[in-house]
Amino acid sequence: MSSKKNIYVTQPYLPPLEEFIPYLEQIWNNKILTNGGPFHQQLETALCEYLGVDHIALFTNGTIALVTALQALRITGEVITTPYSFVATSHSLLWNGIKPVFVDIDPNTFNLDPAKIEAAITPQTTAIMPVHCYGHPCDVEAIQRIADNYNLKLIYDAAHAFGVQDAQGSILRHGDLSVLSFHATKVFNTFEGGAIICPDAKTKVRIDQLKNFGHVGEVNVVAPGINGKMSEFNAALGLLQLKYIDQAIARRKGIYEAYRERLEGTIGIRCLGDAGEKVANYAYFPILVDPDYPISRDDLYQKLKDHGIHPRRYFYPLISDFPMYRGLPSAHRENLPCATAAAQRVLCLPIYPNLEISAVDEITNLIGTNSHG
Numbered sequence: 271m272s273s274k275k276n277i278y279v280t281q282p283y284l285p286p287l288e289e290f291i292p293y294l295e296q297i298w299n300n301k302i303l304t305n306g307g308p309f310h311q312q313l314e315t316a317l318c319e320y321l322g323v324d325h326i327a328l329f330t331n332g333t334i335a336l337v338t339a340l341q342a343l344r345i346t347g348e349v350i351t352t353p354y355s356f357v358a359t360s361h362s363l364l365w366n367g368i369k370p371v372f373v374d375i376d377p378n379t380f381n382l383d384p385a386k387i388e389a390a391i392t393p394q395t396t397a398i399m400p401v402h403c404y405g406h407p408c409d410v411e412a413i414q415r416i417a418d419n420y421n422l423k424l425i426y427d428a429a430h431a432f433g434v435q436d437a438q439g440s441i442l443r444h445g446d447l448s449v450l451s452f453h454a455t456k457v458f459n460t461f462e463g464g465a466i467i468c469p470d471a472k473t474k475v476r477i478d479q480l481k482n483f484g485h486v487g488e489v490n491v492v493a494p495g496i497n498g499k500m501s502e503f504n505a506a507l508g509l510l511q512l513k514y515i516d517q518a519i520a521r522r523k524g525i526y527e528a529y530r531e532r533l534e535g536t537i538g539i540r541c542l543g544d545a546g547e548k549v550a551n552y553a554y555f556p557i558l559v560d561p562d563y564p565i566s567r568d569d570l571y572q573k574l575k576d577h578g579i580h581p582r583r584y585f586y587p588l589i590s591d592f593p594m595y596r597g598l599p600s601a602h603r604e605n606l607p608c609a610t611a612a613a614q615r616v617l618c619l620p621i622y623p624n625l626e627i628s629a630v631d632e633i634t635n636l637i638g639t640n641s642h643g
């Protein structure tokens with residue numbers, strides 16, 4: 271047993287506290303706490319610029335943003351989605367009375383497999399909700415072609431994909447809408463927060479109404495909207511975090527490269543490759559523990575925990591294995607062989623900007639096949 275402090279899968283990267291004080295002073299002075307105040311507007315502008323998108327609507331968290339995105343496009347019936355994600359992806363469908371239809375993942379990228387989508391389309395299908403898992407882009411062109419052919423809407427859960435770019439620019443410009451999470455555990459955080467990337471000003475207006483109870487002006491309510499607004503406090507945190515985001519991602523990249531270098535050639539351990547992104551965000555470091563590794567994935571997980579290292583099995587169990595989903599016909603494991611195998615093998619190792627390289631050494635030494643026993 272190590273006597274050192276615990277190392278968790280992630281740790282937020284916080285700017286110097288004193289730099290936050292002027293933001294608080296401004297809030298205290300002007301007494302605007304929420305409802306689209308000055309920091310909210312500034313953060314929307316700054317994020318559009320940073321991400322390279324035209325319109326963004328900020329939210330109180332990513333889950334309410336997913337729920338609202340589905341309402342903004344009036345999605346009903348069935349939606350095709352991935353079982354290999356955080357449970358909020360499918361929960362947003364249930365919160366709208368929509369039936370999730372699970373489709374298997376690609377065994378190399380762990381994203382929704384476009385070749386398996388068409389077989390899952392029925393007359394009730396209205397949309398596809400893929401996830402850019404670990405920040406690795408989906409096969410956006412193949413998925414868009416299917417959406418166009420069958421007249422389906424396309425909403426990306428881009429909770430992992432902050433700042434990710436393909437050869438043409440932001441990955442967030444694909445589909446009808448993309449949804450971000452700014453939760454404490456994500457690459458960019460506002461403690462809690464989220465956003466919808468909107469293709470045009472008209473869609474943003476509708477989304478802004480839906481996140482504010484459906485209010486249009488003082489006396490009109492046009493939809494049963496929710497309270498999904500981001501507060502001035504969270505928006506101010508975001509503005510400050512944004513100053514450090516490039517530095518944070520650069521440090522993540524250093525950790526990522528250190529892991530890859532040290533794990534190369536370890537028998538039974540595979541690092542998940544990228545999915546063709548031009549600019550990555552190094553949000554996660556997933557490894558696959560294959561059958562030729564001397565011990566099981568769960569034994570390796572426990573061994574690391576015994577040494578104060580706390581990796582996470584993202585994503586195990588699959589969403590389709592939770593009680594509110596497992597009765598669905600599409601949730602059967604025979605329908606999801608690649609997702610099932612991935613969930614049994616994956617381990618996400620600690621990665622965050624302030625993780626020391628000496629910790630990477632310690633973790634990779636524990637994983638190294640010479641150090642069992």
Ligand SMILES: *Cc1c(COP(=O)(O)O)cnc(C)c1O
Pocket residue numbers: 331332333334355356358359401427429430450451452453463464
């Ligand atoms: C974090 C996450 C969410 C939920 O975001 P919150 O801001 O925590 O509500 C949704 N989908 C995925 C894939 C996530 O990782």
